Amino acid sequence: MKAVWVYSESDAVSNEVASAAVDVAKGAGAEVQVLELGAQRPGVFASGGKLLLKGPPSSPTPGAAAEAIARAARELQPIAILTGATRTGREVASRLAAKLRIGCIAEVSKLGADGESIFGERNVFAGKAVARVSCPFPAAATVKVGAYPRLAGGNGGLQEKDVGAVSDPVKVVAREAKSAGAVDLKSAKVIVSAGRGVKKKEDLAILEELAKEMHGALGCSRPLSADLGWLPEEHHIGLTGVTVKPELYLAVGISGQLQHVAGMKDSKVVASINTDKDAPIFQASDYGVVGDLYQVVPAIRKALAARA
Amino acid sequence: MKVAVCVKHAVDETELKLDQGGRPVLGGAAGKMSTFDKNAVEEALRLKSKHQGEVAVFMVGTADSKKTMKEALAMGADRGVLVSADPAAIDTFRTAEVLAAAIRRSGPYDVVICSEGSSDTYSGQVPPMLGELLGVPYVGYARKIEVSGQSAKIERSLEDSVETVESPLPLAVSVVSEINEPRYPTLIQIMQAGKKPIEELAADAVAPAGGYRQVSVPSMSSQPSTRKHVMIEGTPEEAAAKLVDALVKEGVLK
Ligand SMILES: Cc1cc2nc3c(=O)[nH]c(=O)nc-3n(C[C@H](O)[C@H](O)[C@H](O)COP(=O)(O)OP(=O)(O)OC[C@H]3O[C@@H](n4cnc5c(N)ncnc54)[C@H](O)[C@@H]3O)c2cc1C
């Protein structure tokens, strides 16, 4: 039977990608197989079960993962190979596509297929537009993280395939966890989000308190995590970070560039605080307060306390 | 040391217009250097200043792209190779294929640098494909690169960790924006950039097309914003009280 393969270095993302693969498989009359490399992991069994590739190490570098999957693909000829659009997933899918000389659609959600092609939707031009993209089979794809629920599991069995030893000239010599971000922004009902309007790292404390008082979580714009390192990467919302849809999104000191708005535009209600009355965030907001966050945020906390 | 840096002339999303049907108007759209490619050029220049050698800029683009090529040369790159093709009409694999062939033609290079993703179509695919097609080790999302002798030590910035890797040269890398602060060219540099050589090539002459089926973009659309746009006035205390009231009424705050 025709197969759609799923691979992610993360079990959670692998289960999301498996959901996307179910839609592709349905359209193409295929079954879904979840790949595992080196050793079995707790990931789900999809309709076509799991395919365990033996030969690569159990936490391969992206280069080794791509080589192992390419060897198996040359022999077993899946119609599509899907990864999560994580930093590792993008590399694995792209390298695979180059090795197999097939097209690769990027950062897609709303995937589907017909007898000949895979298709999906993606943000382009920093989220200003949505493009429908399509590629004839066989094809690769990176699936936007957070776009699909995790697949509960199917009833297929375990198959094994020996692809031989793989190695990568790139050697990992150290790995250090980034400061742990325990928050789950995707499930938070309220998100207070901090931008460069916050002057120094210590000042994030008042926003963290506000988030707590609103029973929500603290997120941020990209510069705060990527450039300043004040918060872990998984706190940053937008095109290159997480996509969120809370009941309430409160943007504090965020200018509202397209790339940021792309990650929060499906929130139910958006409110924002910014000193600049012309800040684009107000165009993406239901409620806007022109003011200094250092005055407005304490005032909001007082108003909340007065209600309690 | 010879460094190749790949720079894209990207659609300027801030200037991009939408037509009445909400579709982006790409014909004649303004372009600019893809945002993070400035970090890629900066890193190439830093490697050159430390290890001597030269920096060559590779670009797949239309005639409009020359403006961005000149900007990269003004920042300090030595020469440019512009392969003509419309980036909007070819996919990531074809882009990588053409870049790889152009780089091979004038290489070998010790380090090939891209950015993690282009600012208009952010896919993060061209750099790993390029590494693969060049047949060299590839390291993505670098936030620090140290070259000594024939090897490099690189810190990769991943979602939840920082990984330190070692790789032999030659290699290809993609960089993240935190790696450096890109320089601004001076007026004199901008004037001198006009004299630096730019080699122009046709894509099909560099790498004949064919042999595989491309990604296509059947349609594009956009959704108008449907927000309420209520501006709340008053002193911070008044505004805060009104905002909290409004959010409670919306049922999003308990
Ligand atoms: C390819 C690409 C991908 C990107 N992806 C993302 C992404 O996923 N997420 C993301 O967020 N960004 C992303 N960016 C970056 C994005 O373009 C913006 O640079 C970024 O969102 C700006 O962050 P900011 O609003 O916090 O900072 P700024 O743009 O500097 O805005 C700070 C705001 O704070 C206001 N302010 C200042 N002082 C105060 C005060 N005391 N009180 C209240 N307000 C104040 C200012 O008026 C200003 O509007 C991406 C960029 C590129 C090129």
Ligand SMILES: Nc1ncnc2c1ncn2[C@@H]1O[C@H](COP(=O)(O)O)[C@@H](O)[C@H]1O
């Ligand atoms: N048309 C192009 N010309 C030169 N370099 C490119 C081109 N397209 C992509 N790149 C390089 O690949 C990186 C990632 O692009 P992308 O895969 O489109 O997200 C860019 O930052 C550039 O370094």
